Amino acid sequence: MEVIRHTENFYGKEIPEEQKQFMFRELKNMEITRFKYIIAQHYRESPYLPKVPDILNINKKLGYSQVKKDSESNKCKECNGTGYVTYKKQIDNGTAGKLINEYGAVCRCRQKNKYEGWKIADQEHRTNFYTPYIEEVVGG
Numbered sequence: 632m633e634v635i636r637h638t639e640n641f642y643g644k645e646i647p648e649e650q651k652q653f654m655f656r657e658l659k660n661m662e663i664t665r666f667k668y669i670i671a672q673h674y675r676e677s678p679y680l681p682k683v684p685d686i687l688n689i690n691k692k693l694g695y696s697q698v699k700k701d702s703e704s705n706k707c708k709e710c711n712g713t714g715y716v717t718y719k720k721q722i723d724n725g726t727a728g729k730l731i732n733e734y735g736a737v738c739r740c741r742q743k744n745k746y747e748g749w750k751i752a753d754q755e756h757r758t759n760f761y762t763p764y765i766e767e768v769v770g771g
């Protein structure tokens with residue numbers, strides 16, 4: 632929806648709600664990076680608000696190589712672009728012995744934000760759980 636708002640601001644016109652819903656249904660499987668690239672191309676080609684057929688035509692006309700190169704070059708090698716890394720931790724579970732559990736942490740690339748359950752606005756859903764930064768877990 633951020634891209635749609637930006638497009639409306641760019642053209643100084645509002646896209647009717649019915650068209651937004653149709654656009655969402657038709658384009659929901661398209662990657663957001665690809666969608667942004669197509670909208671940017673539409674800015675260059677047309678003085679009018681984009682309609683779904685315009686977007687589909689530009690998508691067909693454009694190759695994937697440039698978008699793929701951009702997304703591949705920005706990928707973190709540690710988390711593979713997900714923003715999270717997993718680590719294993721051994722805990723003593725008393726009678727059950729030692730268990731090895733797998734946990735997640737926020738990667739050094741900071742592509743994702745740290746989750747802190749006590750900062751949730753909804754009082755009912757607050758918890759003491761959080762996602763640590765990987766540096767907190769492994770050091771340095």
